[in-house]
Amino acid sequence: MTTIAFETTDLPVIGAPMAGGTTTPELSAAVARAGGFPFVAGGYLTAEALAPLIERMRETTETFGVNLFAPNPVPIDRGAFDAFASALEPVAADHGVGVDPEPVEDDDHYSDKVDYLVDIPVPLVSMTFNIPTAEVVDRLHSVGTQVAATVTTTDEARTAAGRGIDALIVQGPRAGGHSGTADPTRSIDDRSTADLVRDVLAEVDLPVAAGGGVDSAEAVEELLQAGASAVVVGTLLLLTDEAGTSGTHRAALQSGDFDETQLTRAFTGRPARALVNDFVRKFDPIAVDAYPAVHHLTKRFRAQAKKDDDPQGLHLWAGTGYRGAQTGSAETIVKELGGRFPRN
Structure with a gap:
């Protein structure tokens, strides 16, 4: 099995690509300094706006991913x-x-962004909201880019595998922000991310990162024991110094009113x-x-x-583990989350 980019970092922690300005260049850099795997969030951006964020990421590390919203018209x-x-x-x-x-x-400038990433490749591209077509996967593979897809069911995992996807990002229903489901009209039942990971791995032989409901290092351990090779954290980073979370959102996360x-x-x-x-x-x-x-x-x-x-x-995007969000540097928090599980 091919080693996936997110499996090569010192710690098995991925900083979630939170679009709309929440995942800032500073947040991605802090995740990288901690030994985690950083993402550039490409959602809601044109290719022209995405380009400088990618180049800034390259100044920090050669190991990173770019996340796109795959079109899924309903x-x-x-x-x-x-x-x-x-x-x-x-x-x-x-x-x-x-x-x-x-x-x-x-289509969130999807085609333009794929064209840009084919012209100027990055280590890994992940897709959410839909499984990319085999043609898009092949184009990215042709320039040496690995492709990951967010999946929320075993059916989606099988579809992704059939299209040549290199790795899966298994998102449980307790994750904050948008569900990555390829069927946004379906009813999403509550279940643990660890159980979903086990179900996916029983069906598909691909590397898996997992996220949703992560509120502590113990939750990271649970997902690693379920078979994930990395754990995605987003909500836990919303209060960090480097996050682009608005003051209103920060206050709400810490308020007893919600x-x-x-x-x-x-x-x-x-x-x-x-x-x-x-x-x-x-x-x-x-x-x-x-x-x-x-x-x-x-x-x-x-x-x-x-x-x-x-x-x-x-x-006010927030996963079920939002009470575990901490203030301070994202670098410190990622180290605390993943420090008990170093790869080497």
Whole structure:
């Protein structure tokens, strides 16, 4: 079996690629200094905006990955979408922003970013939201890049293996932020990530990294014992000095006002785990499967909530292990998480 890039670092810890500015160059560099595997988060960026982040990563380490959102269009139920937009409109108006009721679709500049990564290769590219086509996998392989896919079920793992994927990132349902599921319309049942890892490894003979619900070094150990060769941490790094987490989000994670997380489609039209706030309570019951259309629909509202320091209107991404998030340097935290399990 080929050694995967994330298996060559000193510690079996991967810094999650949290798009939208949360995984900053400083955070990725701190993960690398600690001996973990860093990612550049390519979601929501053009190829031109991604390029300097990759070059900055190269200045720190030659061992890293780049994460992309693979397109996964879901037919929009226009009636349900219009009803959601109408319900959002008065709430948005109260916050001084308008709502464009026309659905906006895009592929997150996916093709341009794949072209760039073929022209200027990196060690590893991971995909989430969908399994990349065999053609894309072959193009990246042709320039020496390894390809990983986020999977959330054994069926997805088998599909990925059939397309020539080199490694899997097994994401349990307790992970914060967006689920990487290739079927965003499905009902996602709660289960432990360790059990999912064991099920995947019983079906597919590929290296596995795993994440979701990680709240301590003990949770890292549990996933390693289940067969993962590395553990992905994201929520545990949200309060670190280097993370791009907003002040509003940081305060909410540490506040007693928010005491549960939930998978919701309310913010983006795709299941994502967040702290339960007023927006989730009001809009999750009528949320629709329509990513990225709902993401674009709510984007101005969420930006205003951030500007207004309003945690009740903001997407407060968090996994179930959010109480384990610590302040301080990400370098220190990664060392604490993985220091008991050095590779050498």
